[in-house]
Amino acid sequence: AQTVTQSQPEMSVQEAETVTLSCTYDTSESNYYLFWYKQPPSRQMILVIRQEAYKQQNATENRFSVNFQKAAKSFSLKISDSQLGDTAMYFCAFMKHWRTSGSRLTFGEGTQLTVNP
Amino acid sequence: NAGVMQNPRHLVRRRGQEARLRCSPMKGHSHVYWYRQLPEEGLKFMVYLQKENIIDESGMPKERFSAEFPKEGPSILRIQQVVRGDSAAYFCASSPSGASQPQHFGDGTRLSIL
Numbered sequence: 001a002q003t004v005t006q007s008q009p010e011m012s013v014q015e016a017e018t019v020t021l022s023c024t025y026d027t028s029e030s031n032y033y034l035f036w037y038k039q040p041p042s043r044q045m046i047l048v049i050r051q052e053a054y055k056q057q058n059a060t061e062n063r064f065s066v067n068f069q070k071a072a073k074s075f076s077l078k079i080s081d082s083q084l085g086d087t088a089m090y091f092c093a094f095m096k097h098w099r100t101s102g103s104r105l106t107f108g109e110g111t112q113l114t115v116n117p
Numbered sequence: 118n119a120g121v122m123q124n125p126r127h128l129v130r131r132r133g134q135e136a137r138l139r140c141s142p143m144k145g146h147s148h149v150y151w152y153r154q155l156p157e158e159g160l161k162f163m164v165y166l167q168k169e170n171i172i173d174e175s176g177m178p179k180e181r182f183s184a185e186f187p188k189e190g191p192s193i194l195r196i197q198q199v200v201r202g203d204s205a206a207y208f209c210a211s212s213p214s215g216a217s218q219p220q221h222f223g224d225g226t227r228l229s230i231l
Binding site for chain 2: 033035037042043044045046047050091102103104105106107108109110
C-alpha cells in the first residue's frame, strides 16, 4: 500500500514571497504519478500540478513548480510570488500507473497555507 | 464544457434514514471515483467505477454503503441507515478512459446527520 505524508499542517507566507510545501511518499511501485491539489475555502478540489515518475524534469505551471526527488521519495511544491488567492489547503496525492485503466488517488493529510497581505 | 456535477450540494438526514448522492462525470469521461473527507482530514478513496462495473471498492465500508454507475444516468453513492459518523464531504471525480489520467473533481456533497 502507498502512503503520503505531509509533515507541515500549517504554513504562512507574505504576499509576493516564495513558499515550499513538503510531501514524502512510500511505494514499491516504479511507475506512478504525483499530484498537488488545492482546496480553497469554497472546498472545491483543484488540480495544481502533475508529475510523471518516469520524467526526470520537474513539472512547472506558471508560479507553481515541483522538486521531485524519486530516490528520496520526495515531492515538494514551490509557489512563487504568492498571491492572496493561493490561500487554501494543499494536498499531495499519489496514483499508481496502470497501462489500460484508471487508478485511485492516495492523499496526504494536507497543509493549510495562508498568504498574508 | 460542464465539469463534474454533484448534487445535492448539501444533504441533511436524520439517523437511520437513507442518503443518495449523485455524480455526473465530465462529458467523455467513463471512469468515476468517490472519495470521503471527514472534518479536518484528507480525502480517502472509497470506490472506483466504470459504466455498469465496480472496478475497486476496497475503500468502501462493507455495510450500509453501495455505489453504482448505470449505463444511463449518473453515478449514485447510497448510504443506508445513516449514523452520525457518516457526516462528511463526499467528492466525486471523473477521468477519461485509458491509462491513468488526472481526475477532475466535483464540488462535493456535504452530508450532515442530525
